[in-house]
Amino acid sequence: MFESIEVDEAGLVDEIARLERVKSAAAAGQARLTAVLADKRRAAEAAAGVPRAKQCRGLASEVALARRDSPVRGGRHLGFATALVFEMPHTLAALECGALSEWRATLIVRESACLDVEDRRTLDAEMCADVTKLDGLGDARITADAKAIAYRLDPQAVVDRAAKAESERTVTIRPAPDAMAYVSILLPVAKGVGVYAALKRAADTTFDDRSRGQVMADTAYERVTGTPADVADPVAVDMVITDETLLGGDDVPAILSGYGPIPASVARGLVSKAVSDERSRCTLRRLYRHPKSGALVAMESRSRFFPKGLAMFIGLRDQTCRTPYCDAPIRHRDHAQPRHRDGPTSADNGLGECERCNYTKESPGWRVTAGSGENGVHTAEFTTPTRHRYRSTAPPLPGSPDVEVTELEIRIGIAIAEQDAA
Numbered sequence: 571m572f573e574s575i576e577v578d579e580a581g582l583v584d585e586i587a588r589l590e591r592v593k594s595a596a597a598a599g600q601a602r603l604t605a606v607l608a609d610k611r612r613a614a615e616a617a618a619g620v621p622r623a624k625q626c627r628g629l630a631s632e633v634a635l636a637r638r639d640s641p642v643r644g645g646r647h648l649g650f651a652t653a654l655v656f657e658m659p660h661t662l663a664a665l666e667c668g669a670l671s672e673w674r675a676t677l678i679v680r681e682s683a684c685l686d687v688e689d690r691r692t693l694d695a696e697m698c699a700d701v702t703k704l705d706g707l708g709d710a711r712i713t714a715d716a717k718a719i720a721y722r723l724d725p726q727a728v729v730d731r732a733a734k735a736e737s738e739r740t741v742t743i744r745p746a747p748d749a750m751a752y753v754s755i756l757l758p759v760a761k762g763v764g765v766y767a768a769l770k771r772a773a774d775t776t777f778d779d780r781s782r783g784q785v786m787a788d789t790a791y792e793r794v795t796g797t798p799a800d801v802a803d804p805v806a807v808d809m810v811i812t813d814e815t816l817l818g819g820d821d822v823p824a825i826l827s828g829y830g831p832i833p834a835s836v837a838r839g840l841v842s843k844a845v846s847d848e849r850s851r852c853t854l855r856r857l858y859r860h861p862k863s864g865a866l867v868a869m870e871s872r873s874r875f876f877p878k879g880l881a882m883f884i885g886l887r888d889q890t891c892r893t894p895y896c897d898a899p900i901r902h903r904d905h906a907q908p909r910h911r912d913g914p915t916s917a918d919n920g921l922g923e924c925e926r927c928n929y930t931k932e933s934p935g936w937r938v939t940a941g942s943g944e945n946g947v948h949t950a951e952f953t954t955p956t957r958h959r960y961r962s963t964a965p966p967l968p969g970s971p972d973v974e975v976t977e978l979e980i981r982i983g984i985a986i987a988e989q990d991a992a
């Protein structure tokens with residue numbers, strides 16, 4: 571927009587700064603509107619006799635869809651908005667004038683979450699009443715300052731929150747570049763430091779041609795799986811691959827179920843290891859795709875138990891939760907139109923969803939319809955209580971429509987987390 575106008579460099583920097591303030595002000599505006607929406611919804615549901623614990627169910631997902639964000643972030647946006655607008659006026663004002671970004675305001679709200687309303691107001695005033703004090707503070711300083719105030723105001727609440735956080739310990743996996751994966755363990759700090767120290771000790775006492783990082787990663791794998799890192803141990807994974815990629819003539823990536831695309835050469839490596847290792851097992855199943863769109867339309871039956879085959883088909887077709895922007899792993903393969911409203915048990919009416927989204931679509935006012943078009947592409951339409959509609963389509967299979975596609979179940983030792991047993 572500025573290429574054709576004569577603006578000097580200082581003017582360009584001023585404009586970049588101005589637009590940053592506009593982003594903060596827009597975030598403040600979204601927070602105000604979100605809080606009003608939550609207030610209206612709660613009042614309407616209370617008047618209709620909905621118990622308090624069930625009020626605003628699914629609202630986080632509505633906010634997420636409107637903001638093109640995942641439901642998990644929608645929940646954060648909703649909590650952020652109600653806290654800012656109803657309890658933290660100074661933080662809201664700092665966001666509005668651009669002294670805080672949306673993320674930094676979120677950090678302050680997060681650190682104050684364990685406090686009661688009165689203490690929260692005190693923290694709000696101390697942090698943000700004088701916005702000049704926020705100048706030059708990065709994310710880490712903002713978090714540390716807010717933490718220190720929260721601890722001074724109510725040490726017990728901070729300790730209680732730490733105890734609650736401990737119950738949220740978990741393990742997650744997400745794809746990393748170059749056919750690698752991050753496996754993260756969320757642990758209480760003492761245990762987390764303990765795990766890291768044990769791996770470092772292994773690196774300190776191992777002398778071979780591996781780097782410290784390699785020794786630590788191999789040791790973690792060995793202690794978790796009980797198998798040396800260089801020995802393949804049967805773990806079942808599902809992979810979708812075109813025949814041409816499998817036979818070496820093509821470089822179309824394969825899709826590893828629960829992970830995403832992997833390079834053709836890596837996929838071929840897994841298959842050749844599986845067929846040359848006698849403890850491994852490799853079963854094939856042909857998938858049929860629509861001749862024009864490449865959508866998955868059918869698959870060869872490998873199991874006589876129909877619902878299991880159907881669930882597998884839906885998982886392969888959808889790959890991740892079908893709510894727009896969600897991307898969470900599929901936990902439920904369920905009816906789009908529920909069975910109690912005469913929804914059929916069929917591939918067309920089936921939908922892969924994460925746990926959270928599956929409960930959301932059962933909330934009052936939500937309606938989900940699903941079906942395949944003439945091109946074989948499966949589409950789901952989500953209608954929210956405010957009558958807004960959002961669509962999602964199932965991803966196409968790898969490769970072009972005229973290439974045959976095969977699904978392989980390979981049992982081979984590879985360093986990714988085992989998927990939920992089907």
Ligand SMILES: [Zn+2]
Binds near residue numbers: 641896924
């Ligand atoms: Zn979801």
